[in-house]
Amino acid sequence: MPNRSFRPAPQSARDRLLEAGVKLIRRQGYAATSVGELCAEAGVTKGAFFHHFESKEALGAELARYWSNSTSGFFTDAPFRQIADPLERILGYLDLRIALIGGPTESFSCVAGTMIQESFRSSEPIRAACRDSILGNADLFVEDFTEAVASYGVDADPKGLSLHMQVVIQGAFILAKTQDSDERAVAMARESLLHLKRYLTLLFGKETAR
Template sequence: MRKPSARDKLLDAAIALIRQNGFAATSVDDLCRAAGVTKGAFFHHFESKDALGAAAARHWGETTSGLFASAPYHDPADPLDRVLAYIDFRRDLIAGEIPEYTCYAGTLVQEAYGASVDIRDACASAIFEHAKTLEADIAEAAERYGVEVDAPSLARHTQAVLQGGFILSKAAGNDGPVRESIAHLKRYVELLFGRQASPARKGSAA
């Protein structure tokens, strides 16, 4: 494995510190210290803290897309089972302290959406492009189960529930609210698609 570059270290430092402390409370000095690089190295790679924040959002989107692309929720043959397994996978990612499981893009855009168009657009891409990965499974499930569903809208709704749950957990100081939100999301999807009518589950409890 290649040794991380100064740019890579700064991207990772931005994701860690901004998730923990927020964007405004994270200084260039903090970022350089956490990354173990000089200010000269910082400004060689990024013209400003805003530029690093946006680049880190793009890096976050690329990194997490690999995680989700290889996740086991893609394995079930039934598209509804894949959607429900995705929700379970998001629940299982809730572990550790709040900064470890909350979304970098969601954290950043809540604070800086009005201050930087580049940050807003980078965060929007990370969040909405991820939502799009759910659309095909939702659309296939809707066709299979005979349910009228706007697949892109429902895909975005899953992200609204998750991001809202993260905010509530930050306010509460624990993971209870986000876990509760995910549980409600799963039950909503089951009811929406009539889980009891699943061909794979006829004659068994939902």
């Protein structure tokens, strides 16, 4: 998802630091990002940093929550939410996800997904915050899958399908980072989500031109 396209421009020093975290951690990872770099990117002093965050770890945990709040709001208000058919609604979400994949690889990657890979053993606060962010995104679609399962008479677990969708999305971002060009990264990530759409279409027996 592009940086700041779905969030208002940051006004406070705290929000500028969080936006700096989104940009730098997507580009170079959590461990490689220093407090000094965050301050320089945000245009604030280290004193301002430590006024708002006790440590870099504290910023990392808050960053996962900040990311989750902004992305969940974006998807909750997106046009696909107005689609009546529950499966088409889910496929509409995936269409939006595919449309958001483009440009530099770091511009469509997940902040929480990036941090959890580095910090799942070294930082409990970051691990917990990233867990809540990633699984919280999956939870947004449990009701949609529940409706789809009932509507199409499919023997499937809505919670499991929601989690599987998130697994494919996060996995697509990881695989994209293995590529040696942004063009190949974009193609790989998009194809992964297209396969997910095909799987869901077959699972629910939906005839669709998608």
